[in-house]
Amino acid sequence: MTDSSDETDRSVDQTGETSGWRPSRRRLLEVGAATGAIAGFGNLAFGRQAQTYRFGGEVSAWTGQEPESIADEENPTLELTAGTEYEVVWENLDGAAHDFTIQDDQGETITATETMSEQGATRSLTFTATTEMAQYICTVHPNTMIGDIEVTEGATATPGAETETATGTEAATDTDTDTETETGTPGVGAGFFEAGAEVGVQQVADGPLTAPTDFADPDDGTGRFFVTDQTGELYLVRENGVRDEPLIDVSDRMVELGTFYGLYASQTQDYDERGLLGVATHPEFGDNGLLYLHYSAPPTEELRSIHWDHVEVVSEFAMSEGGDSVEPDSERQLLRIPHPQYNHDAGPMAFGPDDYLYVPMGDGGGANDDMYGHADDWYETNDGGNGQDLRHNLLGDVIRIDVDEGADNGTATPGGTPTGADTDEERPYGIPDDNPFVDEDDVMDEIYAYGFRNPFGIDFDSEGNLFVSDAGQNLWEEANVVERGGNYGWNVKEGTHCFSTEEPSDVEAITDCPESEPDEAPYDGSDLIDPVVEYPHVYQGQSVGITIVGGHRYENDTVAELQGAYVFGDWSADPARSEPLGRVFTAMPPDDFGADGTGTGTETPTDTATPAGTETAAGEETETPGGEEAPEIGPDDVPREDLWEMAELQFVDGFDWFVRQFGQDRNGEIYVLVNRRGVPDGETGAVLQIVPPEQGEDVTATETDGGS
Secondary structure: OOOOOOOOOOOEOOOOOEOOEEEOOOOEEEOOOOOOOOOOOOOOOOOOOOOEEEEEEEOOEEEEEEOHHHOOOEOOOEEEEOOOEEEEEEEEOOOOOEOOEEEOOOOOEEEEOOOEOOOOOEEEEEEEOOOOOOEEEOOOOOOOOEEEEEEEOOOOOOOOOOOOOOOOOOOOOOOOOOOOOOOEOOOOOOOOOEEEEEEEEEEEEOOOOOOEEEEEOOOOOOOOEEEEEOOOEEEEEEOOEEEOOOOEEOHHHOOOOOEOOHHHOOOEOOOOOOOEEEEEEOOOHHHHOEEEEEEEEOOOHHHHHOOOOEEEEEEEEEEOOOOOOEOHHHOEEEEEEEEOOOOOOOOOOEEOOOOOEEEEEOOOOOOOOOOOOOOOOOOOOOOOOOOOOOOOOOOOEEEEEEOOOOOOOOOOOOOOOOOOOOOOOOOOOEOOOOOOOOOOOOOOOOEEEEOOOOOOOEEEOOOOOEEEEEOOOOOEEEEEEEOOOOEOOOOOEEOOEEOOOOOOOOOOOOOOOOOEOOOOOOOOOOEEOOOOEEEEOEEOOEEOOOOEEEEEEOOOOOOHHHOOOEEEEEOOOOOOOOOOOOEEEEEEOOOOOOOOOOOOOOOOOOOOOOOOOHHHHOOOOOEOOOOOEOOOOOHHHOOHHHOOEEEEEEEOOOOOOEEEEEEEOOOOOEEEEEEOOOOOOOOOOEEEEEEOHHHOOOOOOEEEOOOO
16 A cells, blocks of 8 residues: 655656656566466376276366376376277366366367256266367366366377266356357457558556556646556556556455455455456546545455355545545545456446446356346346346446535445445435436436446547447457447347357357337336447357457547547457457447437448458357357358447557556547456556557567566
């Protein structure tokens, strides 16, 4: 935490050098260890004479049970002989969702069981060993439940058909971060996205950043930016780099990253979606010095008693009198939103042109919007969920509040209520009079729009249009133009497609779902609003991406080809999540896109033909975890005529990063927040500004980071 009494002189001297600052580096740091690698795998091999192996599966590891040579070993190496048939039988030990998947060295699925979440139930998988087999993994918990496979040459063989037996229920994997189909590696202009404009990047900031999550330009005449780091620090960035000492460190108010509660209390993994996730400065920051942070706090004792994981907090803070730090004791909590599971926490916030604060919030986590902590809704075909619920919580919504109104000196009280306050007199914020449900009985007044899964990115353009991206599950990613009171479909739909909680990996599981909500209070029969941007995880056998990262509309002429485009990205196109294969895209609105904040612009006249390069893997079969052939997603599955025209930016010096978030300054220039690791560890974070290609610099070459 930054001590407000620290009087260290950090002013810029006449040479432009600043004491206490980390200069911007052109060559970024890199942690050599593979993302999520787990040290100390068991090395005992399976006896080759044995044909059946038994495991116990729990979040912490696969534990060998039989034969005796692997008993009690965690993630033991499998030594197999090609052409020999084997059977793996595994038992669910903890009631969490698991599958047993065999992959090749590119992370592509060869064979797998279905996901199972009933404690004590078993599944079996029969297969013939092939030399392509490289590892076995639970795709729901890939950082901890993973072991090596070593196959020696034997009789020529092809993968055998698997047989599964089980009792109990199944839960689909949450593929915000996992892709379970066989895929190839993407390339710019290949697959789903056409090749777009050529651009370069300039590095604005790097270490000590670990995993940057949000960016704010206070527009106070100082030329400085604020950048949040998932590990809890708010950093100050100027043209000469990032200051080593953070403006404030809220890590002592947060959950300990990698430590989970509730249903995930026994889970140990590096991957985490909680932390310091967002920053926004007050519209009158130059006068009042107020800013707002979004972070994940530990659960209260009451929440622990019902096995909930944490609380999402939105707080107001004040800058110190000198403006070189944030006063730690100035915190005024506005929102405390209990969160049942560790993921789908959303992140960035934004003030609108109306000076109200808009806070996107995820659906509570897990998969399908129907797991523990998810409310019932009106759609009977699917279980759940919070995305369609308006009465019980603020999960799966875009929240809109007035930070300048509310109870005098009020603060959100710890506890299990969604906002920490039950009446207007207790709320530390005001409810705008034109919020869509402000006069409805038993409806959350704070809701501005709903039907979201994990809205991971928010932006207002200069014309007042509100953009919110929404991370999908197994098949589709999307971005939306958000209207007051709009319903964006989750979990009735995933993107423009019907969604099935029973078969979330099957694009054809449900082909006829409602296009509108009920015409019964608190709903009014309005249509479910489709996105303006949509792309699949896998297109014609080739990986496209895993998780959409929302960006900003480019409103400057520095990069002329980007003028007017919505610039966004994807975290990584690597299905195994180990390689920093982030991608940056554009979506160009149609000429008749409305300027009143309500237009969806779905009349783009685009060519529905397959973009160049999509034939690379056409016709190849993909697999679901159950071994069934998945429907091939191709041109006929994508409603391009209803989407904005999309392309992928071409970085002239390469782009070897995980895309974590985007930022925009007062001039409309866009920044990409990145790191080299898929987890909040090390010091490989950086802030890159998108510039014309001739102004770009090579920031892909890296050195070894001294961090862990």
